[in-house]
Every structure is written in C-alpha cells, then in structure tokens.
Amino acid sequence: MSDPFVLGSYIATYGLIAVYAISLAVRIRRAKRGS
Amino acid sequence: MNKRMVLPTLSTAAIVYALWLALDSSPDVFQGDFVRIMYVHVPSSWLAFLAFGVTALGSALWLWRRTIVWDRIAEASAEIGVVFTGLSILTGAIWGEPVWGTYWDWGDARMASTALMLFVYLGYLALRRATPDPVARAKRSSILGLIAVVQVPLVYFSVSFWRTLHQGLTVRPDGIQMDGSMVAALLGGLAAVTLLYLSLMVERVRLARIEDENALSESVTAGTAVTAPDLDGIS
Numbered sequence: 001m002s003d004p005f006v007l008g009s010y011i012a013t014y015g016l017i018a019v020y021a022i023s024l025a026v027r028i029r030r031a032k033r034g035s
Numbered sequence: 036m037n038k039r040m041v042l043p044t045l046s047t048a049a050i051v052y053a054l055w056l057a058l059d060s061s062p063d064v065f066q067g068d069f070v071r072i073m074y075v076h077v078p079s080s081w082l083a084f085l086a087f088g089v090t091a092l093g094s095a096l097w098l099w100r101r102t103i104v105w106d107r108i109a110e111a112s113a114e115i116g117v118v119f120t121g122l123s124i125l126t127g128a129i130w131g132e133p134v135w136g137t138y139w140d141w142g143d144a145r146m147a148s149t150a151l152m153l154f155v156y157l158g159y160l161a162l163r164r165a166t167p168d169p170v171a172r173a174k175r176s177s178i179l180g181l182i183a184v185v186q187v188p189l190v191y192f193s194v195s196f197w198r199t200l201h202q203g204l205t206v207r208p209d210g211i212q213m214d215g216s217m218v219a220a221l222l223g224g225l226a227a228v229t230l231l232y233l234s235l236m237v238e239r240v241r242l243a244r245i246e247d248e249n250a251l252s253e254s255v256t257a258g259t260a261v262t263a264p265d266l267d268g269i270s
Binding site: 003006009028 | 050
C-alpha cells in the first residue's frame with residue numbers, strides 16, 4: 001500500500017468520490033434555496 | 036437514526052470494510068502489490084456498466100410510460116456512470132504504468148472503447164443541458180440512452196473480440212482462477228460501490244426533482260412573459 005501507484009489509485013478513487021458527494025450536497029442545498 | 040442517513044452510513048461502512056479486505060489480501064505472484072489497484076479499478080468499471088444499464092432502463096421506461104421519474108433516474112445514473120468511468124480510466128492508467136510500462140495506449144481495444152463510452156455519455160449529459168423543454172429533453176436523451184448502452188457489452192467483450200494489450204476476461208465460464216483473499220477483496224469492493232451507487236442515486240434523483248419543481252415554479256411566476264415549458268406527458 002505504501003507504493004506511490006497503489007496509494008495514488010486509492011487517493012484518486014476515494015478523493016473523487018468524496019468531491020462528487022460533496023458537490024451533490026452543495027447542489028441540493030443551492031437548489032432548495034432557489035425553490 | 037435519520038432515515039435518509041441509513042444508505043450513506045451503510046455504504047461508508049462497506050467502503051471501510053472493502054478497504055480492509057484489499058489491504059489484507061495476498062499480493063499477486065507477478066504483479067505484487069499492484070494487484071491492489073484492481074480492487075478499486077474493477078468495481079469502478081462495474082459501477083459504470085451498472086449505471087449506464089440503469090440509464091437505458093430508465094430511458095426505455097420513460098418512452099413507454101412517460102413518467103418523469105424514469106427520466107430523472109436515467110439522468111442521475113448517467114452522471115454517476117460518467118464519474119465512475121472516469122475513475123475506471125484513471126485507476127487503469129495508474130495500474131498500467133508499473134505493470135505494462137505505459138499509462139495509456141490508444142491501440143488497446145478496452146482503453147479506446149472505454150474512452151469512447153465516456154465521451155458518448157458526456158454528450159448525453161450535454162444534450163440534456165442543451166434542451167430546455169423537459170419533454171423534448173426526456174425524449175431525445177431517452178433515445179440516446181438506449182443507443183449508447185450498446186457500448187457496455189462492446190467494452191466488456193472488447194478484450195475477447197480484439198486481442199490487444201489488455202488481458203482477457205477474469206471471470207469465465209470455467210471459473211475464477213484467483214486466491215480466496217483476492218476474490219473476497221474484489222467482491223467486497225463490488226458490494227461497497229453498489230451500495231454507494233444506491234446512496235448517490237437517491238440524492239441525485241432528489242436534486243433532479245427539486246430542479247424540476249424550481250423550473251415549474253419559475254415558469255408560473257413569469258406568467259405570460261416567457262413561454263411556459265410543455266409539460267404534457269409529465270406526471
């Protein structure tokens with residue numbers, strides 16, 4: 001796991017999932033405010 | 036616990052468990068620790084296939100029943116599918132460099148067909164944004180959603196149709212030739228991302244519903260100053 005390729009793949013995967021989930025929450029909040 | 040938090044909590048717990056299974060599994064005889072990248076790459080690919088399959092199903096059901104919820108499901112699933120196709124390409128490239136000696140090869144059937152699938156579904160999302168009328172949008176994107184899904188089996192079987200850089204199918208009719216701990220890590224990853232997909236779908240469909248309600252209330256507020264969207268067929 002300490003290998004930079006393995007570590008990088010896990011950071012990329014869970015990082016991108018977290019960014020998408022957070023952006024979804026922000027979009028829902030903005031849309032609710034707009035209603 | 037809040038009912039809305041059940042799925043996100045379950046999917047987070049499943050991801051943590053899948054991560055532990057991936058760390059606890061045996062290294063591969065040939066790839067060493069690089070095989071662990073497969074435990075995020077394969078589930079990402081699976082989720083992309085599942086998501087685009089659901090988009091096609093939602094598209095077919097919208098064309099048949101003309102109920103807006105199917106259009107929302109198709110849209111939500113396509114967006115999540117695009118995210119996971121991107122992840123599949125990214126993790127595949129990271130794995131490719133140490134194992135194959137290259138991040139990317141356009142001559143490889145699996146890589147090229149996956150990239151094409153990503154561009155087509157980005158086009159699907161662009162088409163939706165470019166069509167303001169909700170019925171026209173649902174109709175056009177449903178047709179595209181049904182045509183685009185042809186790529187899913189094409190991408191999956193591309194390694195059998197064309198023998199290029201990518202290895203053949205791991206899951207074959209004669210079984211899986213893998214160590215038990217590797218199978219557990221792979222299945223754990225697949226289960227975790229499937230739960231995550233359900234969790235993201237609930238929220239993404241909710242966003243689509245709120246946006247539709249906002250668009251409807253804006254058209255009502257604007258009165259006759261603008262042309263109201265044609266909502267025939269939307270229930």
